[in-house]
Amino acid sequence: MSKLRTITRRTLLIGSATIAGGVAFGAYLAKKPIPNPLLDNLGDGQAAITPYVLIDAAGITLITPRADVGQGAYTVQANMIAEELDIDPATATISPGMPGPAYYNEALLSEAVPYPPYNEDALPEALRRFMSIPAKIIGLQVTGGSSTVPDSYEKLRLAGAVARETLKQAAAQRLGINRSDLTTQDGHVITPDGTRIAYTDLATEAATIDPVIDVSLRDPGQWTLLGKPHQRLDIIAKSTGTET
Amino acid sequence: MQTSFTLNGKATQVDVAPEMPLLWIIRDELGLTGTKYGCGIAQCGACTVHIDGYAQRACQVQAQDLAGATVTTIEGLGTLANLHPVQEAWIETQVAQCGYCQSGQIMQAASLLADIPNPTDEEIDDAMSGNLCRCGSYPRIRQAIRAAATKMADTQ
Ligand code: FES
Numbered sequence A: 001m002s003k004l005r006t007i008t009r010r011t012l013l014i015g016s017a018t019i020a021g022g023v024a025f026g027a028y029l030a031k032k033p034i035p036n037p038l039l040d041n042l043g044d045g046q047a048a049i050t051p052y053v054l055i056d057a058a059g060i061t062l063i064t065p066r067a068d069v070g071q072g073a074y075t076v077q078a079n080m081i082a083e084e085l086d087i088d089p090a091t092a093t094i095s096p097g098m099p100g101p102a103y104y105n106e107a108l109l110s111e112a113v114p115y116p117p118y119n120e121d122a123l124p125e126a127l128r129r130f131m132s133i134p135a136k137i138i139g140l141q142v143t144g145g146s147s148t149v150p151d152s153y154e155k156l157r158l159a160g161a162v163a164r165e166t167l168k169q170a171a172a173q174r175l176g177i178n179r180s181d182l183t184t185q186d187g188h189v190i191t192p193d194g195t196r197i198a199y200t201d202l203a204t205e206a207a208t209i210d211p212v213i214d215v216s217l218r219d220p221g222q223w224t225l226l227g228k229p230h231q232r233l234d235i236i237a238k239s240t241g242t243e244t
Numbered sequence B: 001m002q003t004s005f006t007l008n009g010k011a012t013q014v015d016v017a018p019e020m021p022l023l024w025i026i027r028d029e030l031g032l033t034g035t036k037y038g039c040g041i042a043q044c045g046a047c048t049v050h051i052d053g054y055a056q057r058a059c060q061v062q063a064q065d066l067a068g069a070t071v072t073t074i075e076g077l078g079t080l081a082n083l084h085p086v087q088e089a090w091i092e093t094q095v096a097q098c099g100y101c102q103s104g105q106i107m108q109a110a111s112l113l114a115d116i117p118n119p120t121d122e123e124i125d126d127a128m129s130g131n132l133c134r135c136g137s138y139p140r141i142r143q144a145i146r147a148a149a150t151k152m153a154d155t156q
């Protein structure tokens, strides 16, 4: 179970922001006392959001920042977000997004230590964890070294979970009931009497409230998408000449 | 020069240099980007289209040879709503990796099956050997061609 504490230690905060006609969920890079050249153009107390989930009236977009050249990276990233967000990833738009410092790859350099990958002793493991710091400082947004899943595994599921709980909170406020009385399914918040409210219908309200960030990630036993075989989301486009 | 041909069932006219390759006409003049540019010198097969029903390298056919031809590109072979059996088999087999070569592979395979409905492994290899796949999807290409052959036999 991953709680917010783990995340703040990594200075990765999943938050929300208003976009035209909707809401974005993503990673905040807050200005820290330690100088970070990447954040020089941020004022004190300001934060830049780098989105993983965009929702407006037209639909849901999942941002999958690691590139896909046929290894299935877009599909696995979309599934990691969708697993917590409770949507069918085939119904969402998948976009690699814009380059951004919060998409830095913290797993990439973890094998850039003088130990073979199978050496899992305490020292190599500690060094591997340490390597996420230079990766962050130089803001390496790189796809490679089989790092997409290790790097995204927590971030993307967290983005999905924060988005899901915030959408539930928006519905709870609209209906004057508790968030804990609501569930989610297939892109909808489900009320106790079974009414379904589409996420797209809650987007503008979700943008105006504080995001729910004290979320826990689901146990693998509850997964419906991850760990199962899937048709790659881009396979139809690649078989009809419409992949862009 | 002006030249007229049929592209994906539509009468089409372009005004281009006589030696402009069909691949340029399709992609740059007409904006159909499903057909890919790989080598430009008939070495890779990425640009394969059908001309009068047969697989041809679009990078090798010039505007001046095009008058009256019937050209089909991947966009004209089948669409999401109405897939060609070869495309169905390609999707079910999840052939594509990066996908760059696949429009050419599919056009070549469709031409092969139109010609030889139930090809042997050797005939498949012969027909497909000019279509390179840098991702190495060859085993699935062969598998998908067999699946497509079965599909096409079933619907006849
Ligand atoms: S681009 Fe025509 S064969 Fe390579």
Ligand code: FES
Residues within 6 Å of the ligand: A070, B096, B097, B098, B099, B100, B101, B102, B132, B133, B134, B135, B136, B137
């Ligand atoms: S799928 Fe990548 S070149 Fe064939």
